[in-house]
Amino acid sequence: MDSLYAIKKSIKNYASGGNVLIVATLLAFIIANSPIADMYFSWWAQPISLQLGDFNLFSHNGHPMTVMEFINDALMAIFFFSIGLEIKREVLVGELTSIKQALLPIVAAIGGMVIPVLLFMYIGRGSDFLRGSAIPMATDIAFSLGVLAMLGKRVPISLKIFLTTLAVVDDIGGILVIAIFYSSHISVTYLFYAAGIFLILWLGGRAGIxxxxxxxxxxxxxxxxxxxxxxxxxxxxxxxAFCIPAKPVLATTRFISTIRDEIANFPQEQFHGDSDSSIMLSKDQINCLKSIESASDKVISPLQDLEDTLHPVINYLIIPLFAFANAGIVLSGIELSSLFTGISLAVFVGLLFGKFVGIFFSSWLIIKLKIVPMPTHSTWKSLAAVSVLGGIGFTVSLFIANLSFGNMGPEGIELLEHAKLGIVMGSLVSGILGYILLNLFLPKQQEVE
Structure with missing residues (x-):
């Protein structure tokens, strides 16, 4: 696989999805403050089921899931599955293949996770919202790359790769936080069964399925x-996702050889009149074409195939739907001044200042120590501007906020609404400021890649 091509394709996919995400967020905000707000919120509380006899697949401890739970727990599992595929690809053939190559975005991502959390904990010391300390640690890859896409080819590919890899490492951090801090009442029996299924998946991958x-x-x-x-x-x-095979069943050289043989031996049937205008193929011709089709399926690894298949589903359906369901903030009862107090302030500061300080100064330190070089065609100013974009938390920040306060009753609902305000405002200001700084510091001519 051409890793640079894969990275450019991912950047393009995420950037396009970012536009849909913005529209979904705005719609949620408008509807949540419109006359149909009650219908909007009640819809997410409706039960959902996939019933097979007495068994409901969409149930938790015997209770059916709501539409909101289905989006956050089922559809978002597909989103995290795609993240897992991307992480595996990056480790095998991408920017995480070499530690030296990946060290700058890894160190930047760690700084960009630690500092926001510390700032949040400092602002929220002694409060009842410290459970949400991980909210400002995320970077939304779709939104941030969408901002970069607005600047076109003026942005060096090295900065795009830096931000993409940083966001992937951020996702790894978010996954670990969810696994460690947002799990409770562990059932060993279910985990034992799951381990057995994982073994079957692993053996299936080894067997070339x-x-x-x-x-x-x-x-x-x-x-x-x-x-x-x-x-x-x-x-x-x-x-x-980590169990999905990354190696194709059919090697590329063998595939090319198969295609050449099939084309060379393609049956040239004799038709009456103009054979090119015939709409019917002979049985031998059909078998030959099916052989080529089968070989084409086997030369693409399941990992690549699933990643390409899921990208449009994730970017144009699941993430926008998640945003539409979760970004509805009711402004009545929330004063703008609340942005400067409590959890809203902690999230806002964590995203806007914490992410910038963590990403930029971690990068500055490791570059100044000459452990890694500055990204190609980049300057300190452009690196600082991209670090500001790291404060666009949004999707994973909203997700962690829901995990933190979604099941705490009325008090949790109030904290969640204020956390959402901090997330939206922190992400919005980070995006606007990052764009202004990049537009100011990047060269005016297009960057030759």
Whole structure:
């Protein structure tokens, strides 16, 4: 695989999805403060089920999931599955292949996770919202790359790779936080069954099974077991992704040889009249074309195939739907001054200042120590501007906020609303400021990549 091509394709996909995400967020905000707000909020509380006799797949401890829980626990598991695929690809052939190559974004990401959390904890010391300390540690890859895309080819590819890899490492940090701090009432029995399914998935990968249905069905079983085990089900998506084979069944050289042989031996049937205008193929011709089709399926690894298949589903359906369901902030009862107090302030400061300080000064330190070089065609000013974009938390920040306060009753709902305000405002200001700084500091001509 051409790793640079894969990175450019991912950047393009995420940037396009970022535009849809912005529209979904604005719609949620408008509807939540409109006359149909009650219908909007009541819809997410409706129960949902996939019933097979007495068994409901979408149930948790015997209770059916609501639409909101289905989005946050089921659809977002697919989102985290795609993140797991991306992490595995980056480790095998991408920017995380070499420690030296990946060291700058890794160190920057760690600084960009630690400092916001410390700032949040300092502002919230002695409060009842410290449970949400991990909220400002995330970077939304779709939103941040969407801002970069607005500047076109003026942005060096090295900065795009830096931000993309940083966001992937951020996702790893978020996954670990969810697994460690947002799991409760662990059921060993369900985990034991899940371990057995993981073994089957691993053996299937070793045996060269490249059927997407095989991994989809068993992955669904693992998701259900995690849902009822006490470990957040999105973690199942990541772990299942790590079991997906990255090696194609058919090597590229063998595939090319097969195609050449089939084309060379393609039956040239004799037709009456103009054979090119015939709409019917002979049985031998059909068999030949099916052989080529089968070889084409086998030369693409399940990991690449699933990643390409899921990108449009994730970027244009799941993430916008998640934003539409979770970004509805009711302004009545919330004063703008509350942004400067409590959890709203802690999240806002963590995203806008914490992410910038953590990312930029971690990068500055490791570059100044000459452990790693400055990204190609970049300057300290452009690196600082990209560090500001790291404060666009949004998707994973909203997700962690829901995990932190979603099940705490009326008090939790109030904290969640104020946390959302901090997330939206912190991400918005980070995006606008980052764009202004990049537009100011980047060269006016297009960057030659």
């Amino acid at each position: 490249n059927s997407k249905m095989f991994y989809f069905i068993l992955g669904g079983v693992v998701w259900f077991l995690f849902l009822n085990s006490g470990i957040h089900p999105t973690i199942a998506g990541v772990l299942v």
